[in-house]
Amino acid sequence: MTRISISRRGFTGSLLAATALSACAVQSEAPAKARVVVIGGGFGGATAAKFLRLEDPGISVTLIEPKSEFQTCPGSNYVLGGLKRMSDITHTYAAMTGRHGVRHVRDMAVAVDPVTRTVRTAGGQSFGYDRLVVSPGIDIRWGAINGYDEAASLRMPHSWQAGPQTVLLRQQLEAMPDGGVVALSIPANPFRCPPGPYERISMIANYLKTTKPRSKILALDSKDAFSKQPLFQDGWAALYPGLIEWVPLGKDGKIVEVVPGEMTLVSEFGQKHKVAVANVIPPQFAGKIARDAGLANEQGWCPVDPFTFESQRHKAIHVIGDASIAGAMPKSGFAASSQAKFVARAIAASINGQPAEAPVYANTCYSLVGPDYGISVADIYRSTAQGIVAVQGAGGVSPRTPPDAPAHRHLEAVYTHGWYASATREIWGS
Ligand SMILES: Cc1cc2nc3c(=O)[nH]c(=O)nc-3n(C[C@H](O)[C@H](O)[C@H](O)COP(=O)(O)OP(=O)(O)OC[C@H]3O[C@@H](n4cnc5c(N)ncnc54)[C@H](O)[C@@H]3O)c2cc1C
Structure with a gap:
């Protein structure tokens, strides 16, 4: 048995x-x-x-x-980067209640x-x-970072639940002067969407490069490694040279305190970063x-x-x-x-x-490094008595050096949008 x-x-x-x-x-x-x-x-x-x-x-x-309508986190980084509007990532429950007979309370x-x-x-x-x-x-674990509570998130948005927080961060990016520093504080694992912060860095970089080219991004990380790291860093070097500084845990990247009134982030070993915009993604x-x-x-x-x-x-x-x-x-x-x-x-x-059938699960995470530069990681999973494990050899990440790199990255950018359209249609659409 x-x-x-x-x-x-x-x-x-x-x-x-x-x-x-x-x-x-x-x-x-x-x-x-x-x-x-x-x-x-x-x-x-x-x-x-x-x-x-x-x-x-x-x-x-x-x-x-x-909620009467749902705004997806997937795609919200593109709103921050100016590639999409909030209406593009908003879905209603009309098909679910109408055609499919779900009772929505x-x-x-x-x-x-x-x-x-x-x-x-x-x-x-x-x-x-x-x-x-x-x-x-x-x-959000309010208070896990000293001084980061709901009031602080109105000054230093997390934007890790799509909606008003996404709009607020976009407005702050639009309002900041050319030459300002945008800081991100990134949590340790586990947290929602492992590649999400790095796609966000990319999308903000794309916006700054095209509108405020003297500005910088300071990515303060509570980890020493992250999802699709070589692919992201290759893309940053190619698309945004000199614009992004990523500070890992080992180089005092972990933020332990914020002072919203002074727009300052304080690291584990006491470094103070005063910035124009702070996107604080706290533990969850x-x-x-x-x-x-x-x-x-x-x-x-x-x-x-x-x-x-x-x-x-x-x-x-x-x-x-x-x-x-x-x-x-x-x-x-x-x-x-x-x-x-x-x-x-x-x-x-x-x-x-x-x-019941034996469960088999799938996941693909697409990320845009630039508007025409996509990367991905895919896996298949199965259940064991010890937990859910990835099936070895059934998935993989985008190649670092594909034969025709621009065409490859372009196609993955197309797939990124294709995945979003098909996934959201399958869930909230007809
Ligand atoms: C910036 C960003 C980018 C991302 N990009 C991607 C991506 O490209 N691809 C991808 O696959 N994932 C992506 N994700 C991750 C994805 O958003 C989450 O993993 C996903 O939303 C999790 O689904 P969920 O059902 O657990 O929670 P959610 O989708 O957040 O849904 C939770 C729902 O529960 C409701 N709720 C909460 N409490 C209650 C309650 N007490 N009573 C009734 N309702 C309640 C909320 O209102 C909400 O509507 C991204 C995340 C972020 C932050």
Whole structure:
């Protein structure tokens, strides 16, 4: 008997028990095979909600998400660089609620009771569930950097959740004088989107190069190495010579304090950097609802069964996306969506008394180094009893020296936009 089938049997059994239990749940709804509640309408949650309905329209799916439209972090670096507008990265739930029959509750989930299997919202509603999918993304760890709280983020935006923070940083870049320094403070692992800060550096560099060429970028990093590092650094040398200074942990790159009133960043060993614009990307943890529901560990991330993404803390709750501990998988939108599709399939199979397939996940992270210069990293993952691992030899990164480099980088830039269009259409589109 393999680890997968043992897990599946338990999965099905606990679902049937849950279905019986939920007869006493608070919210009364039209008869359905089973009720699934999804918390969070981002990459993980929106995918799960839609694909649950595609898998089996007999399952009632309630998506709890306060926003009426979702602005994606993918693409937000292009807004900062002036390549895209906010409207280009904004998506609605119209297709999901209209065509796919997902019930969208515009409210914030504030409590989960794993015993009675109910979710309570800020607006005072309660929803019973047979299965709960939790995909609330990340929260900022306010105070992890001394002086960095919500008020400080209005002066030194993190822009790590797309929306007003993205707009604010773009406005600051537009307003800064030519010759100013733009600093980024970059966290240690794990954090949302490992290549994200370096794509951001690239996009800001592209903007400065074309509009404020005497300016500089100071990238202050809490790590000594980063995702796609040689590819990024090759691109910076080719496209933005002398514009970017990257300071690793080993050279006192870690920022431990900010003084927003003086626009100053203070390093671990006391260096003070006074800058024109400061993009502080702080340490993060799982979204509040996941932590409040007791789904997270001491580090603030949620341990899950690698085969089902079912919480290791509470039965019948699946935590996916950035909030989960997904082994070798990065905290990316692609990964969250890949996990969500499998979890939707596994939940539907379980409801219908069918065996689940062995999970295989995928991720590709495209990054633009320049408007016409794309790079990528791709991987395939499988579940083992020890966790989720990358399949050796099944992925890879862009070559450093392809035979026709300009054509290669151009094509990867085209694919970058192609991935975004197809991914967002698959999730929020028809
Ligand atoms: C600058 C940047 C660039 C990126 N680029 C890429 C890229 O190119 N490719 C890629 O694959 N990934 C990229 N990412 C990463 C990607 O954005 C995240 O990994 C992805 O959004 C994670 O999906 P999620 O479902 O976990 O969280 P999210 O997509 O953030 O969704 C969480 C949702 O949950 C809702 N929510 C939170 N709490 C509650 C609650 N209590 N009740 C109800 N709703 C709640 C929120 O409102 C939000 O809508 C990037 C990230 C950044 C910051």
